[in-house]
Amino acid sequence: MLVAAAVCPCPPLLVPEVAAGAAAELDPLRTACADAIGVLAASRPDLLVVVGAGMRGHVWEGGGEASLRPYGVDRTLRLGTGEDPAPLASPSLAVAAWLLERTTIAAPLHACAVPGDAPVDRMLGLGRGLADLADRVALLVMGDGSACRTLKAPGYLDERAEPYDAAVAAALGAADTAVLAGLDAELSAALKVSGRAPWQVLAGAAQSTAGLGGELLYDEAPYGVGYFVAAWS
Template identity: 70%
Template sequence: MLVAAAVCPCPPLLVPEVAAGAAAELDSLRAACAEAVEELLAAGPELLVLVGEGPQAEVWTEGGAGSFQQYGVPIGARLPTGGVSGPELSPALTIGAWLLTQAGAQLPTHACAVPADAPVERMLGLGEGLAGLADRVGLLVLGDGSACRSLKAPGYLDDRAEAYDAQVARALGAADTAALAGLDPRLSAELLAAGRAPWQVLAGAGQQAGLGGRLRYDEAPYGVGYFVASWS
């Protein structure tokens, strides 16, 4: 059963070594993520599951690792338990592993990559299945909002982006599983919202959990919507 969840964005710039001279610009975001992960761990889950976008559906149950080499930084991150064999963690999951490392997590941890175009019903079903993996399951869900929030955003400015992100922020803050389940995959793709599929996994996991939500962060630095939320 799902007992708690933390929702965090997954820009590589969260890692200070990657951000370098610009690291201070995201200090408030890092602090919000750290608080959300701390609350997740304080809920006493017996199993953690990371969920984030990846190029294809993959699951890690015996450990895993990723790196920030592609950003010119010779450091990596690994899941708290298990080995490092198997495929490399996707970039989103690598950020999740880094957040858990910063928090000193030592719980059994699985990771699940979901493709950007994954069908809604499949994501809801996956979430329901993840919630049933143990009596006390905690999710760390990684995903960004629209990358079309400004003229300098990766996807340029789209007038629909602000309203879309506001809808997501309300849903995450209220632990509204129905609203997250209702996010349109096509619109999400057009707005470059990388969190759509992971958020719908969360929706599936939380449908019967009766959790409340708290929105910790809702900003769009660099023209990309970033949200941090806690469900407990």
């Protein structure tokens, strides 16, 4: 059963070594992420599952290793404590590994990558399956909102981006699984949203848990990309 969740964005710039001289710009975002992950630790889970966007779907039982070398930093990060860590082929999981370095969560860990074009029903089903893996399951869900919020955004300006992100932010703050489950895959892809599939895994995991409440800790669009941080418990 899902007992807690943290939702964080996954720009590599969250890692100060990657951001270099611009690191201070995202300090409020880092603080919000740390607060959300603190909720996971306080939930005392039997299992922690990290879910992030990836090029292809894959589950790493026991976690694995992720490298920051693609971003100019010679550093390897670990997710979990497995004896023979496999490479985590997902930038979002690398960012998750960096976030989790700062908080001790004494629970086994699985890492899960989900592709951006994954069908909605499959993501909801995956979430339900993850929630059934242990009596107390916590999720760390990594994904960004629209990358089309400004003229200088990676996806240029799209007038649909701001209302899309506003709806997502409200749903994350209210632990509204129906809104997250109803996010349109085609529109999400057009707006370059990396979080749609991970958020729908969260929605599926939470559907069988009564009484979950949400709190929105961060909702901004630096660099023209929607970043949200939320905690559910």
